[in-house]
Amino acid sequence: MDLKLLHTFVTAAELENFHQTAERLYLAQPTVTAHIRQLEQILGFHLFDRVGKRVRLTAAGRRFLPHAQRVLAAYDQAVNDMTAWWQGYDTRLQLVTSPLVATSVLPGLLKRFTQEHPRVEVMITTEVSPAVGPVIASGAAHVGLARSPSVHPDTSSTVLYTDPVLLVASPANAAGAHWVDLLGRHLLLTGNHPMYWDALLMAVAERQPHLRTLAVDRVDITKRLLEEGLGVSFLPQSSVVRELAEGRLVTVPVDMELPLSATYLILPHPRELPEAARLFVDLLLQSFPDGVGPGLPQ
Structure with missing residues (x-):
């Protein structure tokens, strides 16, 4: 099957107008009509109904559309892959x-x-x-x-590697506070790491029973909230190296054993x-x- 027939069909299905399809594809409108008729002859189904100046897909056209789109996508992927190879990506x-x-x-x-x-x-x-x-x-x-x-x-x-978990906060929140008091005054942002939170929360709650927590499932969001002064959190050291170096976050000393993050x-x-x-x-x-x-x- 000629790919240009599929390209014309998919474009016409999107625009619902043969004249606009011809303009987009730089074809004459009779050529668009000829492409659609040729495709209909190959398939044995009527693909479009005319509604005034516009066209609408028939039931057969709607069923065939995703197949045509997949064929064109596979062709594009093959061309892109060969182009990358030709440019030196071997x-x-x-x-x-x-x-x-x-x-x-x-x-x-x-x-x-x-x-x-x-x-x-x-x-x-x-x-x-x-x-x-x-x-x-x-x-x-x-x-x-x-x-x-x-x-x-x-x-x-x-x-691959482990790094320590640190209690971190914005400089304003961390100023002059013992870590247990800090957790009593601010939200503890939890749930941003899949491994250590359950055990860590139990250990922390023994030291500070008045915890208020806020679950945030992504570290990048947690860090942004911390920078805005919304709470404190325990995060892997590797995840906050830049923020600590730039002074946007600071570490808070903790006199209990914290887990390692892997x-x-x-x-x-x-x-x-x-x-x-x-x-x-x-x-x-x-x-x-x-x-x-x-x-x-x-």
């Missing part, structure tokens, strides 16, 4: 990462990787940590980074990795040789 790395990792350690790692391997095309998607494992298992991505291990049987999870490297098992993915995994292991996350600036 290999591809597909990453899936949690939003926290994507906004903390990943930018620096990608900068180094792309400088060392300029011919690798990198594609990144973000998912909540529990969804990273299924994406890796499906083959939609090569390497996963998450704040919790994968439970999918077709994946393996390894702790970042996990999630890989397919037993499927082998392509070369680009192996190179990126090597960089990850080199960057965290002792399993310790980014430190605070001195």
Whole structure:
């Protein structure tokens, strides 16, 4: 089937006007009409009804439209892939990462990787940590980074690094207050990490029974609220390195043991990795040789 027939059909279905379709596609209007008639002859169905100066899809046209759109999308994807290859991207790395990792350690790692391997095309998607494992298992991505291990049987999870959890607040909120008093005066923003909150809340409540909590499920939103002075929170050190360095947030000393936060490297098992993915995994292991996350600036 000629792709130009599908292109004309999809455009006409969107605009519901053959004249406007001809203008958009730089065709004569009789050519648009001819394309539609030719497609109808191939399919054996009437695709449009005329309603005044406009056209409307028939039931057959509505049923055929998503098929035509998928064919055109697949063609576009194939052309884009070959164009990227022709431009020098002879290999591809597909990453899936949690939003926290994507906004903390990943930018620096990608900068180094792309400088060392300029011919690798990198594609990144973000998912909540529990969804990273299924994406890796499906083959939609090569390497996963998450704040919790994968439970999918077709994946393996390894702790890439750990970093301490800190009590952080805006400078104004933290000024001159003991941490227990601070938690009695301000909201505690919770739920922004998938692993440590339940046990931590129980331990904190033993010291400060008058906790008022606000659940926020994303670290980036938590940090923004903290900067505005809305509460305090316990966050992984790697997630607040920049904010602490710039003075937008400060740490509050805590005289109790706080948990460690782990970042996990999630890989397919037993499927082998392509070369680009192996190179990126090597960089990850080199960057965290002792399993310790980014430190605070001195």
